[in-house]
Amino acid sequence: MDTTSLTASSTPSAQSFSRLLRPDIRVGDEWLFLTRTLDDSDHRDAGLLMRSRVVALLDGGHIQIEVNNGDKTDATWLKNIYSDQFDLVSREMVPGEAVTYSPAFPQFRFPMAPGESWSETIIQSQPEWELHASIEVQVTVEAEESVQVPAGTFNTLRLQGRYATPNATVITHFWYAPTAGRAVKGIEETVAKVNASKVRVQYELQQLNRLRKV
Numbered sequence: 001m002d003t004t005s006l007t008a009s010s011t012p013s014a015q016s017f018s019r020l021l022r023p024d025i026r027v028g029d030e031w032l033f034l035t036r037t038l039d040d041s042d043h044r045d046a047g048l049l050m051r052s053r054v055v056a057l058l059d060g061g062h063i064q065i066e067v068n069n070g071d072k073t074d075a076t077w078l079k080n081i082y083s084d085q086f087d088l089v090s091r092e093m094v095p096g097e098a099v100t101y102s103p104a105f106p107q108f109r110f111p112m113a114p115g116e117s118w119s120e121t122i123i124q125s126q127p128e129w130e131l132h133a134s135i136e137v138q139v140t141v142e143a144e145e146s147v148q149v150p151a152g153t154f155n156t157l158r159l160q161g162r163y164a165t166p167n168a169t170v171i172t173h174f175w176y177a178p179t180a181g182r183a184v185k186g187i188e189e190t191v192a193k194v195n196a197s198k199v200r201v202q203y204e205l206q207q208l209n210r211l212r213k214v
Contacts, residue, residue, distance in 0.1 A: 017144055017157065017214075022085060022110035023181035024212050025063055029054040031182055032070050032207040034150070038187070038200040049206070052080075062089065085110055093126075100125045106137055107161065107183075108176070114157065116141045124165075136164040147175045147185050151205040154184050168192050178214045180205060 036047030049070035056064040061084025068075040078092040087104035106120045117140040125132045138161070145158045154177035163170040174186035184205040191198050 017113065017155075017178070019111035019113045020157065020176075020178050020214075022108070023178065025054055025057070025086070025181060026210070027054050027057060028209075029181065030209045031180070031205060033203045034206050035201060035203040038202050050203075060084065067091075097126070097128050100127065105135075107139060107159070107174075109139075112141055112157065112176075114141050114143050133166050138162045145175065147177070149184050149204040149206075151180070151184065151207055154180060156184065159183075167194070177205075179211050180208055181210075181212055182208075 030051065030053040033050050033052070034047045035050060050067055051070035052065050052067050054063060055066050058064055058081070063082040063084075063086065065080045065082060066077040067080055068077045076095060078095065079098070080091045081089040083089055083104040085104070085106075085108050087106050087108060088101055089104045090098040090100040092098045102123045102125070103120065105122060106118060109116065109118050117138070119136070119138040122135050122137060123132055124135055140160050142158045142160055145156055147154050147156050154175070156175040156177045158173060158175050161170070161172045161174070163172070168190050170188060170190045172186060172188040174183040176182070177184045182205065185203065187200065187202050189198055189200045
């Protein structure tokens with residue numbers, strides 16, 4: 001597998017988007033993200049590196065991605081399954097135990113353009129523990145925006161998601177870059193319903209091994 005680090009500066013100047021098609025995903029694609037909290041008390045938090053790699057294209061257009069702690073060479077790889085829309089179907093918490101989403105968690109609706117929105121009620125389940133919860137999902141494609149992250153500068157679509165669970169409300173902004181095939185940045189705020197406490201988390205793309213033409 002070629003894991004050469006690329007940056008968005010390798011791409012030609014991008015033009016305005018017109019209805020983006022779903023990303024070109026191939027076996028061997030790899031991304032490295034850094035996730036960290038944004039609370040004042042954690043301003044020195046070095047964050048957690050997470051590496052994702054595509055290992056299989058499955059029946060029905062589903063995509064199998066493995067994820068691990070990118071800091072550790074011996075870290076356990078956990079399996080995630082995505083739909084053909086690159087929406088999350090299931091993710092392992094530990095090997096053999098997965099959280100599932102029915103229907104798939106609707107982050108994207110390709111082809112996609114600014115001004116579009118969608119909503120859906122999904123069921124999040126942990127079958128091993130017989131846990132099930134309803135999540136109300138609302139997503140809006142807000143605007144085109146240029147975003148700079150450690151992996152480079154990307155032309156993106158900025159999306160806002162609102163996810164209402166039994167215990168919390170999550171408001172997230174994420175920036176989808178077609179040349180990366182992923183959201184290259186996200187900022188997520190979770191507000192607990194019991195005491196209104198807040199947690200803010202940010203992730204940014206550090207490296208990728210393949211840029212796409214748009």
